[in-house]
Amino acid sequence: MKSEASPGWRWILRGQEVRLGLAVGLAMLAAAVELLPFFLLAQAVDRVVQGGPQMGAGLLVLAGWTALALLSKYLLYTLAYYFSHVAAYRVLFDTRRALVRHLSWAPLPWLSRWSSGELKQRVIQDVERMEQFIAHHSVECVAAIISPVWVFIALCLLDWRLALCALLPVPLALLAQAWMMRGLTARMAQYAGAVDDLDGAVLEFLRSAPLMKAFRQDARSFKRMREALARYQYLIGRMIGLTVPGWSVFVVLLGANVALLFPLGLWLLRNGQLSQAELVLALILGTGMLRPLLRVARLNSQLQEILGGIRRFAPLLAWPQPAPGEVHVVARGQAVTFDAVSFSYEQQPVLEHIDLHLPAGQMTALVGPSGSGKSTLAWLLGGLLEPGSGNIRIGGQPLSSFSEATRAATVGVVSQEAFIFQGSLLDNLRLGRPEATLAQIYSALRVAQAEDFVRALPQGLDTLMDERGVRLSGGERQRIGLARVLLAETPVLVLDEATAFADSRTEHRFYQALRAMWPDKTLLVIAHRLSSLCDAEQIVWLEHGVIQACGTHPQLLASNSAYATQWRHQFHSEDWAIRERGTLHVGLD
The missing domain is CATH 1.20.1560.10 (ABC transporter type 1, transmembrane domain)
Structure with a gap:
């Protein structure tokens, strides 16, 4: 709450x-x-x-x-x-x-x-x-x-007349300041938004700096940064134009009391009501009175x-x-149900009325064209997003009723980009299970197809990782991310393009080892290669945020033309070969 x-x-x-x-x-x-x-x-x-x-x-x-x-x-x-x-x-x-x-x-x-x-x-x-x-x-x-x-x-x-005379410019100065400060709250909110955008653009540019250098691009080629800088420059220029005139008037008025104090002081001196030393003191103090x-x-x-x-x-x-003791471990072999789930990004529908059942201990694959809502559906199950309407249930219990600790212990999520923290490889792997033994760690690494390259590292599990894992390749980072989630042994596992950097053989071995090690784990998988998903008990074809077809691989090949077309294209592209004399041949068998 x-x-x-x-x-x-x-x-x-x-x-x-x-x-x-x-x-x-x-x-x-x-x-x-x-x-x-x-x-x-x-x-x-x-x-x-x-x-x-x-x-x-x-x-x-x-x-x-x-x-x-x-x-x-x-x-x-x-x-x-x-x-x-x-x-x-x-x-x-x-x-x-x-x-x-x-x-x-x-x-x-x-x-x-x-x-x-x-x-x-x-x-x-x-x-x-x-x-x-x-x-x-x-x-x-x-x-x-x-x-x-x-x-x-x-x-x-x-x-007392000198004191009042020194204060005479104050009302006019306050009016000038009020004019200068008009609309400042709204301008500061716009400025803060521009700083947010600029910070995000700078961070993204720095992360992509090696790629930009490889293509010999500079900051002007980075559209987001250019737009953020332009907006920032516009807002700063507008704020300067609105505030500088009022500020100048304010500064002049605060020093204007000398024009009143000096004649009054001379008059008081002439009438014997003020000594020369007091006149000097009054002028020094009075002229500097308002400058602070x-x-x-x-x-x-x-x-x-x-x-x-x-x-x-x-x-x-x-x-x-969160209150202590809120972790409730959900038993293995739990089914997942999407009941009339809908979701929108800024009033733009992404998923509409999704009714889907993930059988316990089985693998369900989500396939479909880009932008069809596959990742959104996976993130909803992982708790990264909340449905706009409808419910998601795990073992009959609404996911919304789970505490954060219970959700993390129930659903594991691996995305395409696995984040590696600065520290040792062992610290990264134990993130979700600090008490894991070395035997359990190497078992998870073995399933994730990462054991060989980890053992080959100079310090093994004690190897220090740079921030974001830049010492590892994309495929190695993904496999470390997979091992980290597998080590947590959650009953439900969501894999969103989690093997995108792996070759087809490594990907196939991973799924075989995963299902052999944890046969009762409920899987929701999104993968680019349909060949990796052929053995899934259930394949769901998602298009424009709506489930168009559901069944096994042979059933969809026979009943869904869009799935069959995508399968055919991927199958043919994997059969490309380079013949002698440089001729390109595409197998159509």
Whole structure:
């Protein structure tokens, strides 16, 4: 059950309130101490104007107090930044750990909707943005907000009219800022989407870099990246065009109070209501009074970006931890039933009203043209997708009622692309069964036709694998993926083009060994070669998301022309031969 509560700042900053409170308090005190040198400067001006024999000694004393004030400011800001940095990195650690933990709890259908670029932004970039704000901007923002308050109090002590005069540009500046920030939330959402697309395109481009180099292609030849860059450039240009004019007006207005303070200060000086030293102090403090708000305005846009990141990764933190003890091992030899199952991708029907029974302990093969919905049907059984309507039952129990742990222990899925983690080959194989013995591991490798090449590796099972298994060929990665799933010994096994990289003989030996080792395993197989599926007890012809025919290989050859045509084409293509003198002959026997 998904939690309704979305984590906010209170959740993210939990446990760090004391450190952040100390950082804020020290920053406020530092902002006050920061004004002391200006008061001391005014006193120095007064000493110089008055003159006298003790002027030099008095100036030395003031210089000493100024140095002490600067040292105090340095120490206060150092302590404030120390506490804010410790809090920031603790927040990053706790948030990333929580994200990884909750990702492991999230249901597969929900998780499969996220692209690698989206996950990268949420787990890495959106979290990383918080560090800069908490570690640096929290102290800077507090100092920037409290500093005008201290200045206002100081001006009030000099003359209340000077204090009010210094604040006159603020309403106009706030109106300019509101104009600048109009529609920022929607623009930031578009920007985040563009970053997601660009991250995904960059990751895909980097993964395909060897292929691109082989064909001498550069980034301009990669359409997805080109489109993502174009969209990103367009959004950035639009944001600049909308915000820069308002920002310029805002900056000018925040410094415009000098045009009011100077005439008023001269008038007060002429009337004897203000001394020369006080006039200097008022002008120094007043003209710089509002400039810290520039930093606040910049931080406001960054805060919106950070809050947008929190809203993006909040759904990842909404999944509760599964209750312990929810693994229910389903007995072997269980039948699988698809009952009126339908599925659509973004309102586009892919499967329509599928009624299919997979007999227990038998092999069912899905065949049909590309795009007919075969992989979608396999993913529905594997729990990677959820049906739009209808039910899938295993042993009479709805698959939707299974916990994630029970589903993983019941249905094993192997796709065409087997992912290999960085680590030893043994760690990769034991992923779904950590307690597996070496005898069980080599038995699974033997069935997967991988034992020989694993034993031939220099370190055998202890051989370290690079990320994504780049040290292995495509066929070797697939066989390791097969062995990993076979080791889990799930009652139901889904093979979606899991032997695509294997030659026909290796593929045939695999299916023979699989059925001999686990005769009671219920199999759903998708394979490119129909010759590998001839021995299946049931072959299902799927076309346009609808089951068109179902039966054994001889039955479909006799009753379904589409299946017979595909069989004939594959049979003939495998009988090609190169004759002497370079003539190409296609056998039609």
